[in-house]
């Protein structure tokens with residue numbers, strides 16, 4: 392049996408914070424005088440805060456000074472934090488707690504690998520912080536997803552080689568980062584969007600203990616991909 396460890400993305404895998412990011416970014420777009428839709432918000436998933444602002448400004452065709460950008464990054468996050476600090480364990484996505492329980496029962500360790508600088512706060516809000524063997528977040532990396540840095544640091548925290556790590560991700564950039572890191576990528580969400588993943592599931596309720604066990608006996612990544 393192969394020793395494995397798991398790296399979880401946070402937003403969109405363990406909790407649905409995209410709706411709060413949306414509200415906070417939409418506030419900024421309203422302030423700047425252009426429309427920002429839920430479809431636009433899809434483009435920001437998995438993307439760093441700074442890059443999200445650049446994408447938003449492109450959508451609105453707005454150019455800003457560096458100073459103004461910094462100001463809006465702060466005000467957007469302040470707005471976002473108003474929602475985050477109201478979060479509780481009831482906002483954990485279906486299947487997430489059960490999957491952590493199953494990993495605990497199998498003796499498989501897991502860490503967080505998130506682009507969010509708010510990740511520790513969010514995990515504390517939903518009472519999951521203590522369960523993770525390590526946290527890698529937006530404060531720990533110099534390069535954002537799709538760069539594999541966040542997951543490679545996660546593998547180090549697990550004391551495992553990249554090929555022993557399983558990554559759960561809901562964003563294209565995250566699946567790409569996991570694949571580049573030579574880890575097993577599991578796409579959570581729309582299969583067509585995440586077709587680069589080694590495995591696809593609609594949500595975490597679909598992950599069974601037997602699937603996790605199967606991963607411990609697989610010799611190579613992607614051997615089941617056609």
Ligand code: BG6
Nearest residue numbers: 402435436437440506507508509
């Ligand atoms: C990712 C989200 O997890 O974190 C992105 O999917 C977000 O939408 C990014 O932009 C950064 O988050 P934060 O909390 O540092 O602004």
Ligand code: MG
Nearest residue numbers: 400402403561
């Ligand atoms: Mg995500």
